[in-house]
Amino acid sequence: xxxxxxxxxxxxxxxxxxxxxxxxxxxxxxxxxxxxxxxxxxxxxxxxxxxxxxxxxxxxxxxxxxxxxxxxxxxxxxxxxxxxxxxxxxxxxxxxxxxxxxxxxxxxxxxxxxxxxxxxxxxxxxxxxxxxxxxxxxxxxxxxxxxxxxxxxxxxxxxxxxxxxxxxxxxxxxxxxxxxxxxxxxxxxxxxxxxxxxxxxxxxxxxxxxxxxxxxxxxxxxxxxxxxxxxxxxxxxxxxxxxxxxxxxxxxxxxxxxxxxxxxxxxxxxxxxxxxxxxxxxxxxxxxxxxxxxxxxxxxxxxxxxxx
Amino acid sequence: xxxxxxxxxxxxxxxxxxxxxxxxxxxxxxxxxxxxxxxxxxxxxxxxxxxxxxxxxxxxxxxxxxxxxxxxxxxxxxxxxxxxxxxxxxxxxxxxxxxxxxxxxxxxxxxxxxxxxxxxxxxxxxxxxxxxxxxxxxxxxxxxxxxxxxxxxxxxxxxxxxxxxxxxxxxxxxxxxxxxxxxxxxxxxxxxxxxxxxxxxxxxxxxxxxxxxxxxxxxxxxxxxxxxxxxxxxxxxxxxxxxxxxxxxxxxxxxxxxxxxxxxxxx
Numbered sequence: 001x002x003x004x005x006x007x008x009x010x011x012x013x014x015x016x017x018x019x020x021x022x023x024x025x026x027x028x029x030x031x032x033x034x035x036x037x038x039x040x041x042x043x044x045x046x047x048x049x050x051x052x053x054x055x056x057x058x059x060x061x062x063x064x065x066x067x068x069x070x071x072x073x074x075x076x077x078x079x080x081x082x083x084x085x086x087x088x089x090x091x092x093x094x095x096x097x098x099x100x101x102x103x104x105x106x107x108x109x110x111x112x113x114x115x116x117x118x119x120x121x122x123x124x125x126x127x128x129x130x131x132x133x134x135x136x137x138x139x140x141x142x143x144x145x146x147x148x149x150x151x152x153x154x155x156x157x158x159x160x161x162x163x164x165x166x167x168x169x170x171x172x173x174x175x176x177x178x179x180x181x182x183x184x185x186x187x188x189x190x191x192x193x194x195x196x197x198x199x200x201x202x203x204x205x206x207x208x209x210x211x212x213x214x215x216x217x218x219x220x221x222x223x224x225x226x227x228x229x230x231x232x233x234x235x236x237x238x239x240x241x242x243x244x245x246x247x248x249x250x251x252x253x254x255x256x257x258x259x260x261x262x263x264x265x266x267x268x269x270x271x272x273x274x275x276x277x278x279x280x281x282x283x284x285x286x287x288x289x290x291x292x293x294x295x296x297x298x299x300x301x302x303x304x305x306x307x308x
Numbered sequence: 309x310x311x312x313x314x315x316x317x318x319x320x321x322x323x324x325x326x327x328x329x330x331x332x333x334x335x336x337x338x339x340x341x342x343x344x345x346x347x348x349x350x351x352x353x354x355x356x357x358x359x360x361x362x363x364x365x366x367x368x369x370x371x372x373x374x375x376x377x378x379x380x381x382x383x384x385x386x387x388x389x390x391x392x393x394x395x396x397x398x399x400x401x402x403x404x405x406x407x408x409x410x411x412x413x414x415x416x417x418x419x420x421x422x423x424x425x426x427x428x429x430x431x432x433x434x435x436x437x438x439x440x441x442x443x444x445x446x447x448x449x450x451x452x453x454x455x456x457x458x459x460x461x462x463x464x465x466x467x468x469x470x471x472x473x474x475x476x477x478x479x480x481x482x483x484x485x486x487x488x489x490x491x492x493x494x495x496x497x498x499x500x501x502x503x504x505x506x507x508x509x510x511x512x513x514x515x516x517x518x519x520x521x522x523x524x525x526x527x528x529x530x531x532x533x534x535x536x537x538x539x540x541x542x543x544x545x546x547x548x549x550x551x552x553x554x555x556x557x558x559x560x561x562x563x564x565x566x567x568x569x570x571x572x573x574x575x
Contacts, residue, residue, distance in 0.1 A: 062572075071570070071572045072570060072571055072572050073568050073570075089404060094405060097405070099401075099405050104398050104399065105399075108322065115318060119318050120406075122314040123407060123408050124406075125311075
């Protein structure tokens with residue numbers, strides 16, 4: 001179980017003025033700036049749950065993941081993951097946790113993946129039987145068996161991601177942090193990774209936190225989402241509920257003889273608005289549908305919990 | 309223990325993964341350094357009209373530089389930036405996630421490179437005899453070579469701790485390249501890599517005695533050349549152990565403070 005209470009993280013950095021004058025001045029004095037990456041966050045996630053963490057760039061998603069994975073220390077507040085304080089980085093915790101970063105390789109580039117796996121086997125002290133079973137299971141499910149003897153740097157992006165997934169899951173972690181796992185992958189590789197994670201979650205029931213900018217990842221994998229904006233949570237609940245909560249609207253996609261446009265109207269005004277549209281325009285095509293989840297979430301990220 | 313053995317084996321695999329790099333480092337760089345130093349000293353000897361300078365003949369001076377050229381590689385281990393580079397690009401995160409001690413892991417990988425370069429020593433001696441002095445096969449004894457290599461590895465451990473101390477400053481500073489270059493210059497210059505310490509004034513040697521530098525290069529090189537008696541070697545090794553303990557304590561303290569500052573930039 002993950003429990004987070006009043007968790008805060010403030011980063012400090014220095015800035016210098018642009019230009020030569022600024023650079024010279026910066027040699028002696030620089031301005032220190034403080035940025036609240038997380039502003040008193042509360043969160044609870046049960047074993048077996050998979051939660052999608054959504055937010056714009058710089059909203060605080062990765063900072064939260066970094067804290068829960070034990071990479072950075074919080075400024076204040078508490079967090080426990082299965083009873084461990086992550087930033088204390090006890091080996092007992094780290095043996096049960098995995099962090100997979102789509103943008104940063106963790107396996108050793110110069111070597112075939114199997115060499116990295118053997119090292120990880122020793123680091124995580126995985127017994128021979130479990131290791132063999134896991135290699136067989138993961139390689140087959142991810143369809144990467146034939147590439148495991150090739151140096152990682154020679155693999156394609158999709159193959160590398162699969163190798164990263166294998167490396168991170170070899171020790172069968174009970175907590176998984178997936179940070180942009182499908183970034184840069186082509187559509188079929190994205191689908192393969194999603195499918196794999198879905199099956200893995202069903203079979204082994206870890207706690208999983210997924211951050212992704214691809215709504216397909218979220219829709220496919222996360223029944224629960226947390227939307228984070230400027231370091232604070234603006235929504236924590238089911239994916240379907242966010243649509244229901246804010247989406248008591250209908251979207252009319254209209255094509256007239258002059259233009260194509262979309263208009264969002266309250267459900268109660270649907271018939272009146274449709275009638276008006278037909279009266280005022282020469283409507284060639286009309287499509288009535290629910291607002292797309294992407295639009296709802298984008299709206300929340302932009303405006304908070306205002307109706308779409 | 310098995311874990312650490314495995315890490316050493318893995319680092320060797322990484323080294324051998326790049327064949328051209330291996331041969332360029334081994335032959336190209338070492339031979340080039342040697343040829344330049346030899347040509348320089350040959351001129352000095354000729355211009356002075358002497359066959360011996362501060363206890364060195366041209367033959368022993370060539371040998372000194374030959375050992376030093378490999379010795380500096382033993383000392384420099386995984387090379388400049390082995391921690392700071394990873395802090396800046398975010399790869400460093402890996403060591404915080406895996407259930408292992410980051411400091412031990414980095415020290416072991418560093419010393420693996422030192423071990424690898426120390427293996428060059430014996431091959432280099434063959435070159436020395438083949439290229440320059442085929443009649444002096446007995447100049448280096450196996451016992452001195454073994455002892456000197458051991459002292460070199462101890463020196464590499466001390467230097468690894470010094471380098472780690474500077475590298476960890478990357479947890480605060482945006483660039484530590486100049487600090488690393490400075491440390492390297494100090495260690496190599498005052499260690500006797502550029503000019504043997506025998507050419508330094510007495511007062512400078514008296515001051516240097518209280519620093520770790522003379523024990524990093526001068527001590528192991530002279531041990532291999534048979535110019536140190538066992539007592540001097542033991543004393544030097546003891547001093548190196550003291551510096552290892554000192555710098556390791558400083559590294560642990562810095563790491564304890566520095567990890568609070570780590571922001572995981574780059575991921």
